[in-house]
Amino acid sequence: MPPVPPAPSAAAPEDAPHLLWYPAPADEWLRALPIGNGRLGAMVHGGVEEEELQLNEDTLWAGGPHVFDNPRAAAALPEVRRLILSGEWDAAQRVVDEDLMGVPVRQPPYQTAGSLRLALPGGGPVEGYRRFLDPRSALHTVEYARDGVRYRRETFASAPDGVIVMRLTADRPGAISLTARADGPLTTGVCSPAPDTIALDGRGGDAEGVPGRVRFRVLARALTEGGSTESAGGVLRIVGADAATLLVTVRTGYRSWRDADGDPTAAAEEDLRAAAQRSHEDLRERHLADHRALFGRVAFELPVSPAGLLPTDERVARFAEGGDPQLAALYFDYGRYLLIACSRPGCQPANLQGLWNDLTDPPWGCKYTININTEMNYWPAGPANLIECWEPLFDLLADLSVTGARTARETYGARGWVAHHNVDAWRGTAPVDGAFWGMWPTGGAWLALSIREHHRFTGDTGALRRRFPVLAGAARFFLDSLVTDPTTGELVTCPSISPENAHHPGPGGSLCAGPTMDNQILADLFDAVVECGELLDEEPGLRAEAIAARGRLAPMRVGSDGRLREWREDWDALAPEQDHRHVSHLYGLHPGARITRRTPELLAAARRTLEGRGDAGTGWSLAWKINFWARLGEGARSWKLLGDQLTPERTAPNLFDLHPPFQIDGNFGAVAGITEWLVRSHEGEVHLLPALPPALPSGRVRGLLARGGFEVSVEWEAGRLVRARIVSRLGGTLRVRWAGALRPAPGDAGSAADRVGAARVGAPEEDGTVVTVVATGIGDVVDLRPAE
Numbered sequence: 111m112p113p114v115p116p117a118p119s120a121a122a123p124e125d126a127p128h129l130l131w132y133p134a135p136a137d138e139w140l141r142a143l144p145i146g147n148g149r150l151g152a153m154v155h156g157g158v159e160e161e162e163l164q165l166n167e168d169t170l171w172a173g174g175p176h177v178f179d180n181p182r183a184a185a186a187l188p189e190v191r192r193l194i195l196s197g198e199w200d201a202a203q204r205v206v207d208e209d210l211m212g213v214p215v216r217q218p219p220y221q222t223a224g225s226l227r228l229a230l231p232g233g234g235p236v237e238g239y240r241r242f243l244d245p246r247s248a249l250h251t252v253e254y255a256r257d258g259v260r261y262r263r264e265t266f267a268s269a270p271d272g273v274i275v276m277r278l279t280a281d282r283p284g285a286i287s288l289t290a291r292a293d294g295p296l297t298t299g300v301c302s303p304a305p306d307t308i309a310l311d312g313r314g315g316d317a318e319g320v321p322g323r324v325r326f327r328v329l330a331r332a333l334t335e336g337g338s339t340e341s342a343g344g345v346l347r348i349v350g351a352d353a354a355t356l357l358v359t360v361r362t363g364y365r366s367w368r369d370a371d372g373d374p375t376a377a378a379e380e381d382l383r384a385a386a387q388r389s390h391e392d393l394r395e396r397h398l399a400d401h402r403a404l405f406g407r408v409a410f411e412l413p414v415s416p417a418g419l420l421p422t423d424e425r426v427a428r429f430a431e432g433g434d435p436q437l438a439a440l441y442f443d444y445g446r447y448l449l450i451a452c453s454r455p456g457c458q459p460a461n462l463q464g465l466w467n468d469l470t471d472p473p474w475g476c477k478y479t480i481n482i483n484t485e486m487n488y489w490p491a492g493p494a495n496l497i498e499c500w501e502p503l504f505d506l507l508a509d510l511s512v513t514g515a516r517t518a519r520e521t522y523g524a525r526g527w528v529a530h531h532n533v534d535a536w537r538g539t540a541p542v543d544g545a546f547w548g549m550w551p552t553g554g555a556w557l558a559l560s561i562r563e564h565h566r567f568t569g570d571t572g573a574l575r576r577r578f579p580v581l582a583g584a585a586r587f588f589l590d591s592l593v594t595d596p597t598t599g600e601l602v603t604c605p606s607i608s609p610e611n612a613h614h615p616g617p618g619g620s621l622c623a624g625p626t627m628d629n630q631i632l633a634d635l636f637d638a639v640v641e642c643g644e645l646l647d648e649e650p651g652l653r654a655e656a657i658a659a660r661g662r663l664a665p666m667r668v669g670s671d672g673r674l675r676e677w678r679e680d681w682d683a684l685a686p687e688q689d690h691r692h693v694s695h696l697y698g699l700h701p702g703a704r705i706t707r708r709t710p711e712l713l714a715a716a717r718r719t720l721e722g723r724g725d726a727g728t729g730w731s732l733a734w735k736i737n738f739w740a741r742l743g744e745g746a747r748s749w750k751l752l753g754d755q756l757t758p759e760r761t762a763p764n765l766f767d768l769h770p771p772f773q774i775d776g777n778f779g780a781v782a783g784i785t786e787w788l789v790r791s792h793e794g795e796v797h798l799l800p801a802l803p804p805a806l807p808s809g810r811v812r813g814l815l816a817r818g819g820f821e822v823s824v825e826w827e828a829g830r831l832v833r834a835r836i837v838s839r840l841g842g843t844l845r846v847r848w849a850g851a852l853r854p855a856p857g858d859a860g861s862a863a864d865r866v867g868a869a870r871v872g873a874p875e876e877d878g879t880v881v882t883v884v885a886t887g888i889g890d891v892v893d894l895r896p897a898e
Contacts, residue, residue, distance in 0.1 A: 122240075123240055123253075128246065130444065132763075133421055136157075140772065143250055145267040146267050147272065147451070148168070148457035148502075150166070150167055153468065154241075159230060161252075162227050165226060165294075166465055166466055167223055168452075169324065171536070172218035172322055173318075173320040173321070175369065178214075178538040180209060181213075183210045186205050191623075194605050200618040203546070206541075211541055211548060213540075214318035214320065216318050219472055220476035220535070221296060221314055224292060224297060224328060228356075229288060246406075248267070251264050260281040261285070265277075267451065268393055268400075271384065272381045272385070273381050275355065279353045289346070290330060290345070290356070293310070296315060296326075305340060306339050307330065307341055308345065310328040324364050326363070327377075327378045329359050329379065329381070329382055331356070332354055333357065333386060335351060335352045336352035361381065404450050405450060408811070410443065410811045415436065417433050417434035422763070449487075449491065452466075454498070456501075457502050458506075458535065459488075460778075478532065478534065480530075480531060481692075482694070483730060486776075487778045488560060489737075489779060491503075492815055493782065497568060500560070503557070503560055507554075511527045511579070511584075514587075518590075524587050524591045528591070530553055550606055552603065552627070556697075559635060561581045562574075564577075569839070571646070578642055582639055585652065589659055600662060602623040602628075603625075606624065607620040608676050609692050609694045610690075611685065613679075613682075615686050622677055623678075624664055625678070625694070626664075626674065627676075629665075630698040636657070640657060668715045672715060673719040674716055674718075676694070676695040696716055696719060696720070696738055703793060706792070707793065716738070725751060729773060730776040732751050733783060736755070736783030736784075748786075749805050755776060785814055786800070787802055794817075795845035796846050798847065798848045807826075809826060821837040823836075831848055831849075831896060834846070834893075836894065838887065838890045838892065844886050844892060845882075850878075851896070852895065853894065
């Protein structure tokens, strides 16, 4: 039976299906709701006795500028290679752990700035409580009544004005009173720098012998209407106000990976000084305009059922029962909201938890894990039309090309640059955490492929030209560091691993030469250098080197059991974990494009691999499998995996993805997977509804991006396309694939349907799909309908 709607006492807000909403305050961090402006974030708890804003600033990390490269690495590398190529993996592991791992072996963690706590007056019972976050406006609201007074708090993190803004109002004059304090585990002192302001000063922690260098300041200022305000000793009191606006900021001394000696006090004060010059209404309107300019580009609409009125955590708990398909649309919207909130131009990239972290030593350091997690964070940036949110990743790549050049030179004696499986705010690029996990040299190359992917979505040749040296540097490293396998003559990475998986038992069982994922990524990297270099007319010598090396990489191979081999050798059946969470060798299926309809044998092997791995997994692993099965055209299986993710075991009450614990990559990976149901473009064409789940027979989506510079909107009913509207941003030939012929139809006012001319319709292919070809100019709108 489908879920029933809540009783009226649940106080569902208007438009509840499109909100994250709850009828009680958060009693734990994973029930609080996130806000952010890219740099500055908070988790809002929504209490009635005490409100807590747990605060983060994206440059608050432990440690300080540091060189992580091991000075013994270059001398030890030849012996490690000899041992691996001889199959002496445990011996190789001992040398890697001793002489190749970074110093220290663990990178510094991302840390919390602490919390701003508001003590609120007590009284009688609370009535009509509800709190909600609207992803469309990025506004967090708390409403309740007490002692005959209706209270409302609205909070947002403003990107235009660089502060968190909380507005407190009531329907009775003089009803706003509170006491505010800031505290946190890294605090070095608190004070009251002005009669309406409190401050907390702190310093990031030491990390494995690296002294904490990042000083920070938290500031909160009250702007009141009526009543009185005073501040002393780090305590702010408001008594009897009609309304109050709190402005909150955090600033650190971090200037770059080289420099942590900035002045956080002056920067924080300037944030509040500038914001205080504007009225609350002006701050709010600027915030809404900024957020909606990004969020409003895309809309994903599914029919709403009565279950959509339930509180969000109850919707998750009941999702497996069916009857609430619209929860997928809310989850999609929330993922886009999170990327906007944690990744803006000029800020740090989204880390393992995006922006939000309440600990000083969070799981896995809350760093940038680049053997899947950081890449997954940015999978939605192109297809979900959030190109600007990609920018911090390219800034990270620019930094890594500098620090990674030192690692390439001092560890491998190579040109170019390299980064292994984890990097941090100090841009450490040495292998870390231990040989089993860390001896993977291909993370930087995978990240660098985002440069070509950005160009495929945008056609921005200027950006490609600026970034091409980073892509070229990643290729140069491998041109110098690949070694010849004496048995096969193939060029291989050595030492390497297939991320976090072992081919044999034992401590060195992950170490290998030339795993499948490496060969797929390097084939893409060398092809990208050739493709982009030809487009830009740059680096002919490098292009020639890349072509030669590309021809000596090992091809993908199918094992004796019909699965795609994870390693060059037929080891898959021997691997200790047959259901391992990483499915790295299917990179070629997604996000890569080497396993497609044009490679049916490999496509069948990929399917066999996924069946063997099974559907179980961590939150991010489930998200990757949503994408895998969508690429295979299996919408029902992909939907089932989203259902496996949208359970209390894999999704927190606030819709954060759970590994467990919390990792935000699963949120972003699921958004990317949903786009793959609706529009696919990795094969040089725009494929409409390629993996539409049967559970979504009707719906519409507006504004998705396809490679080639096309903006796509689609509407469907009874599982069949009704209309597609495609805007050609770059001009050129539009190839559209669907399960039938399409024809241009008269469009809305301003449509270029007449000018683009008649479509050329191909013959049905083996799977029943048909390709329609339309020539377009820049800005043309193509309105397509199924041919009768």
